[in-house]
Amino acid sequence: MSTVDERPHEVALAASGTKPPLTQRPGLLSQHLGTALVGAIIGYAIGHWLGNTISSHYAYIVNSGQNAIADTLGLMFGVAGWLLGIGALNYPLAKLVGRQPNSEVEIQGWSKYFRYSTNHKTVGLQYVVGVLLFMFTGGLLAMAIRTELLSPTTHVFSPDTYIKIVSEHGTVMMMMATSIVVGPLGNYLVPLMIGSRRMAFPRIEAFSFWVFVAGYMVIFSALPFGGFPTGWTGYAPLQTQSGPGMVSYLFGFAVIGLGMMAAGFNIAVTIINYRAPGMTWSRVPIFVWSILATAALLTLATPTLFAAGVFGLLDRTVQTAFYVTEHGGSSYLWENLFWFFGHPEVYIMALPGFGIAGEILPVFTRKPLFAYKVGAAGMIGVSLLSFFVWQHHLFQSGINPDMRPLFMLTTELISIPTGFIYLVGMGTMYKAKIRFDLPMLFVMALYFNFLIGGVTGVFLSDVPVNVTVHGGFFVLAHFHYTIMGGLLFAFMAGLYYWLPKMTGRMMNRRIGLWHFWTMFIFFNLTFFPMFIIGLLGQPRRVFTYAKNLQGLNDFSSISAFVLGFSFLIFFFNLVWSLYINPVKAPANPWDSLGLEWQTATPVPAHNFDRIPVVLADPYHYSEVNAPAVADLGPASPPDEPSLSGAPA
Amino acid sequence: MNETHHLRRMTIAWVIVSVVADVLFWFFVGPHVPPGRMTDMATSNQFDFNILFVIALPVLIGVWIYLGYTIVVWSAKRGGPEPVGGEAARTNRTAQVAWITITSVVVLFLAGFGTVELVVNHGSGGGEGPNPVWSPAGATKAEAAALAGTGTWSPHSGQVLPVQVIAQQWKFTYRYPTFGGFETTQLVLPTNTTIVFNVTSLDVTHSFWAYQLGVKADANPLINDVAYTATTQQGQFVVRCSELCGIWHGAMYNYGRVVSQQAFATWAQQTEATNAANTQLLPAFAWTYTPDANGAAGGYYPDGKVTPYSSAEVYGAKQPAS
């Protein structure tokens, strides 16, 4: 089916009772992960050969023994081959040569997860696996870091290996965190929540996922290239100085950036244009608001990262000097570009978590969401303000020092809208009747953790205090409390909450409780000591430290190992609940009023038989004579719960 | 139970716990909070931290008490009446206005307080770039004299002492322009003296962190990052690099000493004399030095006429012919 006039077409089809063909069996010569890998390898070989052919005789390349041109072209062609191989370019290429592109229909069976799927639910699940894989590899690197830090004098790794592990860990995790909620839950849930059958740009959506995977492979290609020593922040001139692994870092961020822009753009357009009739802005679920704010940040902030990465690649390949101070460039330029993206980026890693919390709270407190409008306005406020604070990462850099009061002010101001999440949460919990099921437990943990993260953020933004804590473990603890303690706990809440809808299986509660308590306790035991370690003078990214800090570091390391183990419990729970001992999930196990829960489980291919007409926001819990959330039309399957009013 | 009842209970608990926690913190923990009190900057940075902490504690305690109360009292397990939905549960104007007002007032106060501290304390020991606007008395003159090679420092004169910090992979060295510009790996400072650190780098970005002095300033090639402190106690302090600068970043640290003014003068004069031959081989004292054309360590050139108080010249530093 063509994408252009699909919506009226679908509506018409559905109304007339016939359905468009949705699925087909895969053909023999179809494209999938395998062909993509082959494409990537061939592309890499061609690119590398080409780079060598055109540039290997240049004196600076001969002298340095490094050919960044070949490495860059190799990776670029590799990514292009990957996209060709998966089929991402079939449609645009056919259009380009004036042919009618083949219609894209969903493949049947599990193999669709390894293909270029334009179904938002398939993409959502692909993202779940993608981000978990990302997280798992990043987590292994974290274990390596904590192993090295067990002792200041006995070393497991060489300083060289160690710094490369740290850098790879940070970069992988930051890249993962940009998409951890927007990718899986944003793609899967946004259309369901706003009463749409699809995303605005399904091909762009598929593209965003497969580019995300490409980015994952590019950033890991740094390891065979010898790694990079700059941390995830990649500061020049160290960046300029270091070896070929840096190409993977710069290009990796550019590639991930493409995926982020694509995802953000697609999701923002979907939310703005594909809301069902009656889904007014004051009825949009708070999760959708958070994703909209995030999508705006993804679309507007990421181009800066992309440009910064490309400038770095140009410096390395064609000897420009964007970041080379001696040649008229500036190392400050990188710092500014990086953080101009980097600060909005930290809210990309916070807002979706707030949205999840806001979505889950009413369901488990059986109360309407408190101060919904303030919450939504806060998210928009945060995303706007986040473009005006980036210099707080550079207070001691000597850049623009007279403007420090301004950036101190903006940074502290941003904690006002950030704090709204507490107003919303505490108001909703007030005089409630709370069911402490797994999703709610993770949300409570988020409130506990993020409080510490947010409050220490205010310490960091006070310039005199920043003098002592900048560049040290205090900062490290701060952002792990916000990102891991906030976003990751929210993601877990979201998974326990929505996986029953996405997979049709309930997650095991008992294993889930083990997961929750080990993760919550050992997260705090791992990262809380880092505040003290930082105050006592330990800089970040060091392989050795003062002898008197060994006790605290060991405590943190051992807790980190248990924290790592808690993720194994989670993976075990996944395998157990989905495959070994599956328990079928009812369509609406949590008695939620959310539109996404009013569909059948598994969600029908077109989400809704008829585009629903939204009648109210989804938070009318415990309300006498509550309005129905939506009119889903006459064709509700028999096992659907009643839609009207509050559940008992 | 009526509304005021819940809130009253929580408020009483909150006030008591907060006051106790704040008092305990202020008197028992506060004086030991890093970076200590070895310099005026360290003392004021510690003071700032403590003020923030005393404000933050009640915030933390308030939310914790609320969450704890929620878990205990409003859990579905305990039964209790059905919650109330509807308009009343959605918005409570007073609560919202109060929340926004209180957080705004706290935040604006903190921003104001931080600004005053920053300005009054001459940049609070942080890197102020090449053209600091909040310099202590006498600093600008001392800097100009240092660059001109006419600077002096003698005990009990109350003079400001400029010291240059040169970072490179992976060590710090220090130049004393008022003592003939000798360069050494030891950082020795006189007590009760205002110090101007001029921090620069020969290669990548480092950060000069003199922990107990309350000083931190990034070291960038071709940039003079100025930071002030005034020593008040004698003793040893740690210098660590706090910006990732490559493989041996973790090993980039050493120790400095604050000694009596007389001891310092003696040390400086002796070092000037013993290093005299070496000092002659060094490039003339300048705020920044550029690596040679091959980037090799050791052979660097002073970049001529750059003064620390003109950003145009610093950023547009002329390259000497090599």
Ligand code: HEM
């Ligand atoms: C109340 C809100 C917050 C405030 C006031 C705040 C403030 C700050 C400040 C001033 C810094 C710079 C510290 C330094 O390097 O000297 C910082 C670093 C950082 N913050 Fe926050 N922050 C807040 C919330 C968050 C959130 C929500 C996240 C992410 C989810 C986050 C992630 C980070 C990261 C990743 C860094 C360090 C990056 C690095 O140096 O590698 N922060 N924060």
Ligand SMILES: [Cu+2]
């Ligand atoms: Cu930031």
Ligand SMILES: [Cu+2]
């Ligand atoms: Cu360093």
